[in-house]
Amino acid sequence: MEYKFTDLVDISHLEKLMVSACEITGLLNAVLDSSGNILSKIGWQDICNKFHRNCPQTESNCRKSDSFICEHLLKEPFIGYKCINGLMDYATPIIVEGQHLATIFIGQLLHEPPDEEFFRRQASKYGFDETAYMEALRRVPVIPKERVVSIMSFYSQLAQLLATLGLEKKRELIRSEDKYRTVFENSGAGTFIIDRDLKIIMANMESERIFGFKKEEIEGSNAWTEFLYKEDFEKIKEYHSLRMGNPGSVPKNYQISVYDKNGNIKELYATAAIIPDTELTAVSLFDVTQQKQSKEALRQSEERFYKVFDNSPDIINIIGMEDGRYIEVNKKFAEKLEYTLEEVIGRTPEELNIFIDENNLNETFFRKLSEQGNINNVEIKLRTKSGEIITTLCSTEIININDEICWLTVLKDITGEKKMEAEMARLDRLNLVGEMAAGIGHEIRNPMTAVKGYLQLFQEKEEFANYREQFNLMVDELDRANSIITEYLSLAKNKVTDLKRRSINKIIKSISPLLQADALKEDKTIVLELEDTPLLLLDEKEIRQVIINLVRNGLEAMQPGGSLFIGTFHEGREVVLSVRDQGPGISDEILEKLGTPFFTNKETGTGLGLAVCYSIAARHNAEIEVDTGPAGTTFQVRFKI
Known part of the structure; x- marks a missing residue:
């Protein structure tokens, strides 16, 4: 039985195969039937197409080469021949049941760098444009003979495979199509094949899921752009137009938004590529709507967490357990402890000298944290940048952030409480x-x-x-x-007070001579800093007592030569009486006990002076505030207007 090669092999599939072979080897190939008809021709070199095959003399040389190959083709699995024009050609026959049905050619190559002088003479001899001819020559692949032999061995085996497959053409075509369809349908991506006009000529099952249309509704009747979100429409049209002219001029991968059958917008990740030697484009679509929604939800969650973290009324910080350095702190941390974020991030609490009793913390706080994994409402004291001490309730959890074990600590400032x-x-x-x-x-x-x-x-x-x-x-x-x-x-709660609208400045001035006399005895001075203030409901005798007690305490706290300042001023809804000395300040231990009846650090004191002041202030609905430091102590009595 006689066969024709075209009866056994689908030429369009063969061309695709030969395109791939050309891309893999970098060599042209061609398939000719037994009558010399070209069935497939891939990647021919310009030096042959534009010069050797277009000049009668050199074209004659090409025919001589073809004749030599044909005469010796069936003697070996493949044959190689250097043509008169200077290039190498190879061929291997396709034989089915003893019949030579077709021939696979590769060639238009060199085994070693060309003898350019030979080709220049050839260009001159046959009237070729030497510059264009030499440029075409330099594009000719130079491949060692050993590699070409391996390639021809592959083509020889390929030829026999094609022959074997050809005997069962219909069955193999069905199998091939089934395999292709399986891959096409089960790739996990929605896949389109679109033509030059953007019409969808083939779609897989995943496309149905993405768009909500049946394949029959998609194929042949819809342009790809009909599904596109309006903001992507022009972009995709432009990409497609540029891709048809120059595939490398546009990105292969991009994100787009599309409409499904119900009008819902979906986010897709698209990959598009021209199918070689066609005007068809393969488009693969991955539905990333859920991923983008999850990513957006994560972003919003992180944003919400950061807002809560950064705007919390409590002090919050995150410390890496490995090196004990601050990873993140919130605004309240910077505000309360008086540091900038730049001063804190990357440093340790020890470097900033924040902890008051570091040794005790190491023995109790951190040990308990290591044992339990968390700490709740433990009272600790912190030192601010300026040296002020604040009291906090500390709660700490061990957490994992990006595979790093950290301490998340929340500190509630309870100094005021x-x-x-x-x-x-x-x-x-x-x-x-x-x-x-x-x-x-x-x-x-x-x-x-x-x-x-x-x-x-x-x-x-x-x-x-x-x-x-x-x-x-x-x-x-x-x-x-x-x-x-x-x-x-005078400490008695039910003590009767004689409250009348009086000027506190007048009361101070009336007892100023007495106070000045006390100061002069000790080589000290009293300075009055009185501003205009409104009248207040005051018991003059009691206010005198408060002023005398505070002034005498201040004088006793100072060394000779010091000055004590008595001031008044109006601040908001309050009138403030201020007594400021230049003494050494009050220790924390004593400061906590100020105003306690019978507590005194003086040898002859009764411990009732400040207690009386606090009692009188309470009867006048006033508050006493104390600010102390190495430069002195200030007592402020704040009267409500």
């Missing part, structure tokens, strides 16, 4: 003492008055004349005890 607690405790103690003063103050004073009266009576009697010095001492001590009781009674 702690001060309030201390103030409330002080007031509670003051109230208790006040209640006691009201209850027992008079009971103590009455017997003392009787004792003093009898002592004064005995002083006048001649029989006690030798004891008058002792009686005087006893009376003085009783007077001193009486003054203490007087101060003690």
Whole structure:
């Protein structure tokens, strides 16, 4: 039975195969049937197409080469021949059941760099444009003979394979199509084949899922651009037009938005490429809508977290466990601890000297954190950049961020609450003492008055004349005890006050000579810094007492030569009385106990002076604030207007 090669092999498929072979080897190829008809011709060199085959003399040389090959073709698996024009050609026959049906040619190559002088003479001889001819020569591939032999061995085996496949053409075509269809349908991507006019000529099942149309609705009746979101329409048309002219001038991969059958917008990742030697384009589409939504949701989640993190009213920081350095801190951290973000990130708390009792923290806090994995509401004190101490409630969790183990710490500033607690405790103690003063103050004073009266009576009697010095001492001590009781009674909650609208500046000026006299005795000065202030509801005697007590405390705190400043000013809805000394400041231990009745650090003090001041301030609905440091201490009494 006689065969024709075209009966056994689908030429269009063969061409695709030969295109791939040409791309792999870099060599031209051609398939001719037994009658010399060209069935496939891929990658021929310009030196042959434009010169050797277009000149009668050199074209004759080509025919001689073809004749030689044909005469010797069936003697070996393949044959190689250097043509008269200077290039190498190779061929291998396709034989089916002893019949020579076709021939595979490769060639138009060199085994070694060309003898350019030979080709220049040839250009001159046959009237070729030497420059164009030599440029065409330089594009001719130079491939060692050994590699060409391997390639021809491949083509020889390919030829036999084609022959074998050709015997069962129909069955193999069906198998081939089934395999192709399986790959096409199960690639995991929506795949289109579109023509030059952007019409979809083939679509797979995944395309149905993406667009919601049946394949029959997509193929042949729709242009690819009909699915595109309006903002991508012109871009894709431009890409397609440029790709048809120059595939390398546009990106192969890009993201687009499309409409599905229900009008929903989907986000796709597209890959487009020209199918070689056709005007068809293969487009692969991956639906990334869910990924983009997830990515956007993650971005929004991270944005929300960052907003919560950065704008939290609490101090928040993240520290890497490996090196103990700050990875991130929020704005409240920078605000409360008085550092910029740049000063903190990448440094450790130890380098910033933030922790107050570092040794105790290492022994308790961090040990407990390592054992439990978290810490809740542990009270710790921190040092700000300026040296101020703040009290916080610390909660810490161990977390994983990008495979790095970290500490997430939230610190609630309770400095104000702690001060309030201390103030409330002080007031509670003051109230208790006040209640006691009201209850027992008079009971103590009455017997003392009787004792003093009898002592004064005995002083006048001649029989006690030798004891008058002792009686005087006893009376003085009783007077001193009486003054203490007087101060003690001023703590009483139910003490009657004589509140009238008065000028605090006038009260200060009225007792200024007395205060100046006290200061001069100790080689110290008092400076008045009084501003205009509105009238206040004041008990003049009690306010005098407050001023005298605060001034005398300030004078006692200073060395000779120091100055004490008494000031008043109007601030918002308050009038402020300020007493500022130039003493060494008050220690934290003493500061916590200020205003506690009977607490004193003076050898002859009663511990009632400041307690009385706080009690009087409370009766005037005023507050006392203390600011102390190495340069001195300032007491401010803030009266509500």
